[in-house]
Amino acid sequence: MTDISGYSCRVCGGKVAEFVDLGQQPTANGFLLPHEADDVFLFRLAVGACEDCALVQLLDEVPQEFRYHANYRYHASGSASHRKHFQGNAEHFLRTELTGPDPFIVEIGCNDGVMLGTIAAAGVRHLGVEPSTNVAEIAEAKGVRVLRQFFDEQTATAIRAEHGPADVVFGANTICHIAHIGSVLRGLDTLLTPNGIFVFEEPYLGTLIDGMAFDQIYDEHVFYFSVTSVRNMAEQYGLELVDAEHIPMHGGEIRYTLARAGARTPKPAVAQLLADEQARGLSDPETLAQFGHRVEKIREDLLALLNDLKAKGKTVVGYGAPAKCTTVTNYCGIGTDLVPFVVDSTPAKQDHLVPGANLPVRPPSEFTDAYPDYALLFAWNHAKEIMANEEAFRASGGQWIVYVPEVHIR
Numbered sequence: 118m119t120d121i122s123g124y125s126c127r128v129c130g131g132k133v134a135e136f137v138d139l140g141q142q143p144t145a146n147g148f149l150l151p152h153e154a155d156d157v158f159l160f161r162l163a164v165g166a167c168e169d170c171a172l173v174q175l176l177d178e179v180p181q182e183f184r185y186h187a188n189y190r191y192h193a194s195g196s197a198s199h200r201k202h203f204q205g206n207a208e209h210f211l212r213t214e215l216t217g218p219d220p221f222i223v224e225i226g227c228n229d230g231v232m233l234g235t236i237a238a239a240g241v242r243h244l245g246v247e248p249s250t251n252v253a254e255i256a257e258a259k260g261v262r263v264l265r266q267f268f269d270e271q272t273a274t275a276i277r278a279e280h281g282p283a284d285v286v287f288g289a290n291t292i293c294h295i296a297h298i299g300s301v302l303r304g305l306d307t308l309l310t311p312n313g314i315f316v317f318e319e320p321y322l323g324t325l326i327d328g329m330a331f332d333q334i335y336d337e338h339v340f341y342f343s344v345t346s347v348r349n350m351a352e353q354y355g356l357e358l359v360d361a362e363h364i365p366m367h368g369g370e371i372r373y374t375l376a377r378a379g380a381r382t383p384k385p386a387v388a389q390l391l392a393d394e395q396a397r398g399l400s401d402p403e404t405l406a407q408f409g410h411r412v413e414k415i416r417e418d419l420l421a422l423l424n425d426l427k428a429k430g431k432t433v434v435g436y437g438a439p440a441k442c443t444t445v446t447n448y449c450g451i452g453t454d455l456v457p458f459v460v461d462s463t464p465a466k467q468d469h470l471v472p473g474a475n476l477p478v479r480p481p482s483e484f485t486d487a488y489p490d491y492a493l494l495f496a497w498n499h500a501k502e503i504m505a506n507e508e509a510f511r512a513s514g515g516q517w518i519v520y521v522p523e524v525h526i527r
Contacts, residue, residue: 124165124176127296127339128350131169135176136405137331137412138163139448143472144179145335145440150468154475162444164334164341170349171400173322173341175334178296198502200231202366203289207235214285214314215241223276223283223308225268225301225317226291230256237261244280246272251465269297273304282310288317290367293340302354305375315356315375322346323399324369329522331412331448332441332495333367343399344371344390351375359383361390368498416449418524423455423493432489433518435459436503437496438466438478445495445520446474453477456493460484485509491526493518 124133142162149157163176215222220241227233227245229252236243237260245263247253253263266272276283286305295301305315320333322343334341348358359381360374371390398404426433435442438461445451451474458477461467466478484492488510494500494517504517504527517527 126167126170126172127174128172128299129167129170129353131167133165133167133174133176134402135163135165136402137334137409139331139334139412139444142335142447143443145337145443145472147443147472148438148466148469148478149472151470151477154470157472159473160336162334162336162448166400166402166405167346170346170353171343172346172350173343173405175336175339178339179336196499196502198499199366202364203232204235206287206289207232207239210285210287211236211239211241217284220284221280221282222285222287225286225288226294227256227261227263228252230259230261230263232287232289233261234259242280244276246276268295268304269300270304270307271300273308277308282313283308284310284313286313286315288315290319290370292317293319293342294337296339298340298350299354302350302356306355306377309377311377312380313376314359314381316372317375318364318366318370318372320367321363321369321371323394323397326399326404326408327522328368329408329411329415330368331408331415332444332521335440335444337440342371342373343394344373344387345394345400347373347375348387348391352378357381357383358387361387366498415520415524419445419449419518419520420451420455422518422524422526423451426491427455431491432457433491433493434484434489435471435476436484436492436494436507436517437461437499438463438471439496439498441497442476442495443472443474446471446476451476458483459495488513488515490514491516491518493520497521 126133139162141159143157143159160179161177165176166173222243224233224245227247233243233245245256245261246268247263248267253265256263319342322341344361351358355378356375357378359376362372364370364372433456435456438459458479460481460483461478462481467480469478497519519525
């Protein structure tokens with residue numbers, strides 16, 4: 118790994134060593150209209166690990182106002198599997214933590230209300246904190262109460278003053294986005310009841326390393342948590358990691374549960390996962406350096422395959438335009454000469470361009486009306502759902518190109 122002078126850990130202040138550089142990248146969800154293609158913000162997308170607390174993090178960050186705004190393109194309710202997952206989360210909280218006389222739950226980054234909609238329907242007090250006004254409006258239409266702000270210590274203090282303490286604070290694929298995470302954790306001290314819990318689900322460093330999911334690295338993901346780094350981070354703010362559980366979201370995440378130190382007995386899973394990370398050397402510099410080398414190999418192999426198919430006159434269309442698509446296309450230099458367009462079911466992305474790479478995003482009908490020879494699967498975390506829905510493509514002779522954990526055809 119490379120020691121980059123001047124980079125220090127956002128949580129403990131330790132030295133951060135770089136282990137992968139994905140080059141100049143735009144904001145991953147900053148889909149642009151064709152006439153805006155030249156007006157794109159770029160930054161160096163590189164990741165390093167703290168030598169003291171093991172927290173993996175972006176070296177440079179994009180201001181949060183650039184990432185979350187009135188035209189935020191990600192809608193959490195867009196996937197059936199996501200809707201089912203978050204309904205299950207809500208029902209779990211209603212059975213376990215929200216059983217008192219007047220329970221209260223706060224969700225950081227509630228997006229379009231995919232989880233809090235179930236809470237609201239149950240008549241339980243709740244509040245979503247969501248800075249992106251377009252998705253906040255969708256949540257409000259579902260009966261969800263939303264505060265249109267970024268969450269930090271000041272916001273937590275204001276919520277406590279108006280609504281009282283929270284039994285549960287929840288965040289899904291949100292906490293790793295917040296560069297000022299120290300302010301968030303201090304806010305929990307203000308907001309939580311004495312026995313309250315903070316539950317958050319985030320992409321797991323172990324999954325990223327094992328599955329070579331390098332495309333989950335983009336501007337919104339400031340942190341790449343492990344059980345070890347979350348334990349270390351929590352301890353600095355008077356909190357304790359009391360549970361950690363693998364969940365299947367986005368190819369493999371972990372749901373972390375923090376409580377005030379000593380308030381709850383940690384479950385055996387915490388010690389087991391910590392021991393597993395130690396045994397496999399998840400935070401070792403050599404492990405991380407090897408990941409960087411393997412990412413370079415994926416780029417080489419994917420470009421070789423796409424150029425070979427082009428030379429043979431085969432057609433390739435991108436399938437899915439998640440944020441991951443931006444990372445892959447820009448890092449690999451995939452333009453319209455190799456992939457003429459990408460199809461995606463999200464209306465807000467259609468007729469726009471994948472940032473930086475400028476691949477047009479079109480509706481799924483463009484895929485089904487004239488099947489290509491190959492589909493490059495950017496939304497690989499929904500592979501099972503997508504392939505089940507696209508059996509006719511396979512029947513027509515079509516094949517899927519997948520690039521994680523290595524480039525292969527399915």
